[in-house]
Amino acid sequence: MKEKYKEILSYIIIIVVVLLIKHYVITPIKVNGNSMNNTLKNKDIMILDKISYRFQEIERFDIVVIKKGNDYLIKRVIGMPGETVEYKNNKLYINGKNIDEKFIHEKTNDFIMEEKIPDDCYFVVGDNRPVSNDSRYIGVINKKDILGKTSLVIFPFSRFGIKK
DSSP states (O other), rough: OOHHHHHHHHHHHHHHHHHHHHTEEEEEEEEETTTTTSSOTOOOOEEESSGGGTTOOTTOOEEEEETTTTEEEEEEEEEEETTOEETTTEEEEEEEEEEOOSSSOOOOOEEEEEOOOOOOOOEESSSSSSGSSSHHHHHHGGGEEEEEEEEEESSSGGGOEOOO
């Protein structure tokens, strides 16, 4: 009888550990929509890293997962706190200085954000700019709404790997 309790206890411990890891460290997340094409595809399954931002800062061009109402959005960080953001002739300007984007994105219509991004807030956009509902429309994103970063596609297997 004692052996059975030990076995059941070991299964309970495994379940608790897995649930804690899923809740606090990593969890799978599904891309919903085309706003990050061609970097990410609709229905890609990715790993959401929930713990990195506790030890390191959010960086420009990170791909992040955002909780907005009941929705989860996957976007790319373009603007950081204290900066102004502008796109002119499909080029990114931060505080008036041209910043090279080393990833492929669709054409970005000209826009300017004259006010500086507030502390603890970020300007995010999708790589598929014509269809992306992002900071150009919903405003800047507060750091508390960023659940973590993601870059690893785990399914479909034909797309397995790090996406930048």
